[in-house]
Amino acid sequence: MQLEVIGVGGAGCRIAAAILEVDPADHSFVADVFAFDTDSACLDEVTSIPDPYRHRYGETIESGLNGNLQRGRSVGNEYVEELSRRLDRGRPAVADAFLVAVGLGGATGGGTIPQLVENLQTLYDAPVYVLATLPAERELAPPSDGGSDAGNEPTARPMAEENATRTLEELDGTADAVLCFDNERWLKTAETMADARDRLNRELATRVATFFSATADATEEGEVTAAETIIDANDVGRIFGNETGIATIGYGKQRIETDSGGSRFGLGLFSAEPSVETSEAVSAIETTIGKALRDRLTLECEPENAARAMLVVGGPPAWLNRRAIADGRRTIEEATGSVEILGGDAPRPESDVVFAVVVLAGVDPVERLEAIRSRTTPLDRDRTGR
Numbered sequence: 093m094q095l096e097v098i099g100v101g102g103a104g105c106r107i108a109a110a111i112l113e114v115d116p117a118d119h120s121f122v123a124d125v126f127a128f129d130t131d132s133a134c135l136d137e138v139t140s141i142p143d144p145y146r147h148r149y150g151e152t153i154e155s156g157l158n159g160n161l162q163r164g165r166s167v168g169n170e171y172v173e174e175l176s177r178r179l180d181r182g183r184p185a186v187a188d189a190f191l192v193a194v195g196l197g198g199a200t201g202g203g204t205i206p207q208l209v210e211n212l213q214t215l216y217d218a219p220v221y222v223l224a225t226l227p228a229e230r231e232l233a234p235p236s237d238g239g240s241d242a243g244n245e246p247t248a249r250p251m252a253e254e255n256a257t258r259t260l261e262e263l264d265g266t267a268d269a270v271l272c273f274d275n276e277r278w279l280k281t282a283e284t285m286a287d288a289r290d291r292l293n294r295e296l297a298t299r300v301a302t303f304f305s306a307t308a309d310a311t312e313e314g315e316v317t318a319a320e321t322i323i324d325a326n327d328v329g330r331i332f333g334n335e336t337g338i339a340t341i342g343y344g345k346q347r348i349e350t351d352s353g354g355s356r357f358g359l360g361l362f363s364a365e366p367s368v369e370t371s372e373a374v375s376a377i378e379t380t381i382g383k384a385l386r387d388r389l390t391l392e393c394e395p396e397n398a399a400r401a402m403l404v405v406g407g408p409p410a411w412l413n414r415r416a417i418a419d420g421r422r423t424i425e426e427a428t429g430s431v432e433i434l435g436g437d438a439p440r441p442e443s444d445v446v447f448a449v450v451v452l453a454g455v456d457p458v459e460r461l462e463a464i465r466s467r468t469t470p471l472d473r474d475r476t477g478r
C-alpha cells in the first residue's frame with residue numbers, strides 16, 4: 093500500500109521526516125510526505141522533506157502557538173483549505189491511506205488535525221490514520237530549580253495532557269484509527285524531550301516503516317520474492333477499523349548469520365539453495381514474536397483489551413518457517429483472547445534480520461489514556477458545541 097504521510101506541528105513534521113528517512117527503497121510505502129507548521133524554524137529543520145512539500149501557515153504567528161489549543165483550533169479552521177490544497181502537489185487521490193502525524197500535547201498540530209482529518213475524509217475515499225504522540229509527564233512541570241534539569245523540560249507544557257485529551261475527543265468519529273506512541277514510556281530517566289526526540293522518532297519510524305513496508309509491493313530495486321500471505325491496504329483497514337480505535341505497535345528483531353557459519357547457505361555439493369536449520373529458524377521467529385508482544389509497545393496496553401491484531405513476520409525467505417509463524421499467531425491469539433487476527437509475511441532476501449511486528453488495534457480501555465483523561469477537567473461542551 094502507498095501512504096500520504098502528513099506531519100503537522102513540530103512533532104508531526106519531525107516524525108514525518110523520520111518515516112521518510114527509513115522508508116525502504118526495496119519496499120517503499122511512502123507516496124509523499126508533507127510537513128505543515130506555523131513555526132518556520134521547525135520546517136527549516138526537516139530537510140529530508142523536499143521544499144515544495146513543506147509549508148508554513150499562519151504567517152502572523154511568530155514561533156508556534158505555545159500550547160494554546162483554542163488558538164490552534166481557530167488557526168486550523170482558517171487554514172485547513174489551504175493545507176488540503178497543498179496536498180495536490182502530491183498524489184492524494186491515488187493513496188491507499190493517509191497517515192497524519194501529530195504531537196497531541198501541542199496547539200498547532202492538535203488544533204489543526206481534527207479539521208484536516210475531517211477534510212481528508214470528505215475529499216478522498218482512503219482511510220485516514222492518525223499517528224499521535226502522548227505527552228511525557230515531565231513536560232508538564234516547570235523547569236527545576238538549581239540548575240539541575242533532572243528530566244524537567246527547559247520549556248514546560250503545562251497544558252499538554254489537557255490538549256491531548258481535547259484533541260483525541262475532537263478526532264473521535266473522524267479519524268479511522270489513532271496509532272499512539274507514548275513519549276513518557278520511551279524516555280529515559282532524566283532525559284528531556286528535546287534531547288530524546290530524534291531517538292524516539294527513529295524508534296517510532298522504524299516500527300511504522302517495518303509494518304507498512306510489509307504491505308508495499310517490491311520496487312525494481314529489490315529482489316522479488318512473493319510473500320506466502322500478502323497483506324494489503326484492505327487487511328490494514330480491517331485491523332485498524334474505522335471507528336477511531338486506538339492502535340499500538342510492537343516490534344522485535346534478531347540478527348541472523350547469513351554469510352558465515354553455514355547457517356543460511358547450504359554447503360552441500362549438489363545444492364546452492366539456501367538452507368537453514370529448522371530449529372534455528374523456529375527459535376528466531378519465536379524470539380522476535382515474543383519481543384514484539386512483550387517488549388515495549390508504542391503505547392502500553394493489555395493485549396486482551398485489543399479487538400483486533402495483526403502479526404507480520406519478515407526476513408530471508410529460508411528463515412520464514414511456516415509452522416513457527418503459525419505457532420506465533422497462536423501466541424497472539426492466546427495473549428489477546430482470540431480476537432480477530434490477521435497474519436502476513438514479508439520475505440526480504442537481502443536482509444540479515446528476522447523481524448516480527450504485532451499491531452494491536454481497537455484497544456479499549458488503555459490505562460495510560462484513562463490516567464491522562466482523569467487529570468483533565470471535564471469537557472466544556474458549550475465551547476466545542478458537542
Ligand SMILES: Nc1nc2c(ncn2[C@@H]2O[C@H](COP(=O)(O)OP(=O)(O)OP(=O)(O)O)[C@@H](O)[C@H]2O)c(=O)[nH]1
Pocket residue numbers: 100101102103104106107130155156157158159160194195196197198199200201202225226227228231249252273275285289290292293
Ligand atoms: N516523539 C516526539 N514527540 C514530540 C516531538 N516534538 C514534540 N513532541 C511532543 O509533541 C507535543 C507537542 O509539541 P509540538 O508538536 O512541537 O507542538 P505543536 O503542534 O507544534 O504546537 P505548538 O508548539 O503549541 O504551536 C509535545 O508536548 C511533546 O510531547 C518529537 O520530535 N518527537
